[in-house]
Amino acid sequence: MATRAALKFARECSVYRKAKSNNLPTRCFSTASTNTHTPQPPSPKKVPHSSKKGRLFTGAAIGLLIGGGAYASTVDEATFCGWLFSATKLVNPFFAFLDPEVAHRLAVSAAARGWVPIEKRQDPPILELEVWGRRFSNPIGLAAGFDKNAEAVEGLLGLGFGFVEVGSVTPVPQDGNPKPRIFRLRNEGAIINRCGFNSEGIVVVAKRLGAQHGKRKLETSSTLSPAVDDAVHGGKAGPGILGVNLGKNKTSEDAAADYVQGVHTLSQYADYLVINISSPNTPGLRQLQGRKQLKDLVKKVQAARDEMQWGEEGPPPLLVKIAPDLSKQDLEDIAAVALALRVDGLIISNTTIQRPDPVSINPVAEETGGLSGKPLFNLSTNILKDMYVLTKGRIPLIGCGGVSSGEDAYKKIRAGATLVQLYTAFAYGGPALIPEIKAELAQCLERDGYKSIYEAVGADCR
Numbered sequence: 001m002a003t004r005a006a007l008k009f010a011r012e013c014s015v016y017r018k019a020k021s022n023n024l025p026t027r028c029f030s031t032a033s034t035n036t037h038t039p040q041p042p043s044p045k046k047v048p049h050s051s052k053k054g055r056l057f058t059g060a061a062i063g064l065l066i067g068g069g070a071y072a073s074t075v076d077e078a079t080f081c082g083w084l085f086s087a088t089k090l091v092n093p094f095f096a097f098l099d100p101e102v103a104h105r106l107a108v109s110a111a112a113r114g115w116v117p118i119e120k121r122q123d124p125p126i127l128e129l130e131v132w133g134r135r136f137s138n139p140i141g142l143a144a145g146f147d148k149n150a151e152a153v154e155g156l157l158g159l160g161f162g163f164v165e166v167g168s169v170t171p172v173p174q175d176g177n178p179k180p181r182i183f184r185l186r187n188e189g190a191i192i193n194r195c196g197f198n199s200e201g202i203v204v205v206a207k208r209l210g211a212q213h214g215k216r217k218l219e220t221s222s223t224l225s226p227a228v229d230d231a232v233h234g235g236k237a238g239p240g241i242l243g244v245n246l247g248k249n250k251t252s253e254d255a256a257a258d259y260v261q262g263v264h265t266l267s268q269y270a271d272y273l274v275i276n277i278s279s280p281n282t283p284g285l286r287q288l289q290g291r292k293q294l295k296d297l298v299k300k301v302q303a304a305r306d307e308m309q310w311g312e313e314g315p316p317p318l319l320v321k322i323a324p325d326l327s328k329q330d331l332e333d334i335a336a337v338a339l340a341l342r343v344d345g346l347i348i349s350n351t352t353i354q355r356p357d358p359v360s361i362n363p364v365a366e367e368t369g370g371l372s373g374k375p376l377f378n379l380s381t382n383i384l385k386d387m388y389v390l391t392k393g394r395i396p397l398i399g400c401g402g403v404s405s406g407e408d409a410y411k412k413i414r415a416g417a418t419l420v421q422l423y424t425a426f427a428y429g430g431p432a433l434i435p436e437i438k439a440e441l442a443q444c445l446e447r448d449g450y451k452s453i454y455e456a457v458g459a460d461c462r
Contacts, residue, residue, distance in 0.1 A: 077120050084117040085432045092430035100182040100191070104427070108147060111155035116431055119160030124442035127162075129453045131396050131418055132317040132344060134241050134271050138162040138438050139453055140409060143400050143421035144245035144274065144321075145193075149200045150208045157240035160434045165421065166205070167245030168276045171261045173201035174249055177281060183367050188359050189404060190376070191424050193351070194369030196281040197247045202265045209244075209269035244270040245321070250282055256297050260304040267305060270316045275301060278323035278350035280370045286323055291333035294320070298341050317344035322387075324349035324380045324401065331383070335390035347398040347421070348387055349380040373424035377402025381415050388416025388461050404429070406440020413453060414460040 095103040110116055127138040141163040142156055150166040157164050176198025183192045199205075246262035248255045259275055267273055275297065277288040288297055298320065305315050320343055322334055338346060351370025359365050359375045380401030388397060399417030403409050404425035412420045426433060450456045 081117065081120040082435070085119075085435055088117065088431045092428075092432075096184075096186070099180075100184055101179065104146075104182070107427075108152050111147070111152035111159075114155055114158075116155050116159060118158040119435065121160075121435070123160070123162075123438060126442050126445050126450075126452060127438060129418070132272060133313070136162040136241055136419070138441075139413070139417075139419045140434065140437055140441070141165060141241075141243075141398070141419060141421045142426065143423040144168055144243075144276070145195075145423055146426070148198065150205045150212070150244075153209070153212050153242060157242075159431050160438065161240070163241035163243060163271070163419070165243035165245050165274065166209075167274070168197050168199065168247030168279070169202055169205045169244065169262060169266065170197050170199040170247045170249045171202050171252075171258050172249050173204070174199060181369070183364050183369070185359060185362050185364050185373070186428070188362065188373065188375055189424070189428065190359055190371055190373030191427065192364060192367050192369045192371050194281045194367070196250065197279065199247065202262055205244075206265050206269070209242075209266065213269045241271045242269070243272045243274060243319075245274040245276050247276050247279070248282065248285065255285075255288060256300040259297065259301050263301055263304045264308070267308065267316050272317040272319060272344070273305070274319045274321050274347060276321045276350070278321050280323070280325075280351060280353045286325075289322060289326065289330060289334060291337060294334060295337045295341065298337065298343060302341065319343070319345040319347055319398070321347040321350055322383075324352045324376065324383050325354060326383065328386075331386050331390060335387060338395055339391060343395060345396040345398060346387060346391075347400055348384045348417075349376075349401050351401075352376055352379060354379065372401070374402050374404060377408060381412060384412065384417060385415045385461055388458050393458050393461075403437075404433075406437045406442075406444060409437055409441045410444040410456070411460075413456050414458070416458045416461055418453070418457050 095107065098106070123138045127140075129136050129139060138160075139162055142161050142165060144165045144167045147153065147156060147164065147166045148168065150169075153164060153166065174197065177194050177196035181194045181196070185191065244262075244266050246259050246266070248258035252258050255277075263273060277285055277294070277297070279285055288294060298318075302318060305318060308315065320334075320338065326334070334346075337343070351372045353370065355365045355371065356375050356379065359371060381399070384397060384399050391397075393416070396418045397416050398419045398421055399409075399412030399415065400421040400423075402424075403412060403420055403422040409420045409422075422437075445451075445453070445456060448456070
């Protein structure tokens with residue numbers, strides 16, 4: 001179809017040029033004429049150089065459009081989808097010339113407006129798994145911090161993530177820390193941030209999630225018959241799993257009250273909830289990881305969740321996100337509380353205040369804030385192993401920190417993670433990174449003889 005349209009367009013352009021060369025009106029291409037007067041040839045006009053450039057540019061643009069249309073009409077959907085994801089590699093480098101926070105803002109806006117490719121290809125069957133009664137098409141998720149205010153859930157899930165976590169969301173809107181507060185360490189594949197829970201607040205986020213929840217529910221019910229509803233990959237809000245990361249306001253003196261308010265307002269839209277007590281950018285927050293403080297906090301939040309009315313799917317699972325900068329005793333205390341109170345999961349880990357090599361020699365390392373990216377990988381993975389052993393493999397763990405490849409994701413899984421999250425690598429690599437990670441992860445599993453994710457979880461700890 002696109003090829004025929006292109007040929008038709010070319011023929012019309014040819015006729016148009018002949019008409020112009022014969023000085024005929026462009027609205028009539030007939031060669032018949034009753035006028036016997038022989039028109040004098042017009043005096044030649046010099047074509048401005050800028051006009052020539054404009055024509056060349058226009059011609060090239062039309063050629064690309066026609067060629068792209070012809071290409072799209074001759075390839076299958078999967079191939080064209082792969083081409084679109086690969087094409088994002090051409091655009092992503094331009095973000096490096098922008099201020100980090102401006103680049104982040106543009107990326108979120110692009111995803112919110114649907115200016116990102118949509119994954120049409122099926123995930124490798126070996127990556128499918130079920131956790132907390134939710135079915136994940138793959139274990140690769142986007143960590144909290146990218147879409148803080150739930151602006152782009154649909155676009156991000158469309159990129160092919162198995163799950164997306166929004167937030168951290170605070171009860172009352174707050175600006176966070178003064179700018180600049182995000183710093184790139186490109187050569188190290190890392191970022192330092194001290195955003196400090198900048199959030200539009202739970203009211204704004206609840207409105208967005210409510211609208212998205214209804215839309216996703218409607219799309220799911222309109223495309224699937226009731227007989228196959230239970231086979232839908234995803235959570236209660238339609239395809240894809242959505243997590244909500246809850247934070248506290250900087251000036252709040254009652255942390256439990258902040259998290260309880262988040263549960264009451266946002267849990268109805270979430271497939272899982274996260275108590276974030278590990279950001280280094282909110283004063284006093286990490287003190288909540290102590291044994292007594294954590295136990296009291298989790299009890300209050302669990303009670304608030306359980307007292308609400310829930311349908312057949314039950315309440316959303318409650319997870320706790322911890323820091324990588326913890327002592328052996330801290331880890332033992334957290335594991336004991338998690339097992340005693342039957343916490344549904346742990347995310348390991350948040351950013352670090354340490355500056356491991358090669359970051360330590362970078363002048364940017366002097367900036368305060370949490371470090372994320374490749375230099376965090378070993379530290380967070382070691383903490384992950386310790387926590388898998390301490391919890392005896394009874395609690396699902398999400399491995400987060402420094403994941404930038406399928407091999408990295410595989411190492412997190414072998415260290416005890418059931419699910420894996422990334423953020424910094426996505427900020428640098430863009431959408432094209434996601435299918436690459438999934439494909440490589442599937443290859444790693446098959447290479448070592450595993451038939452599912454479950455078989456590989458904790459393999460390095462056994």
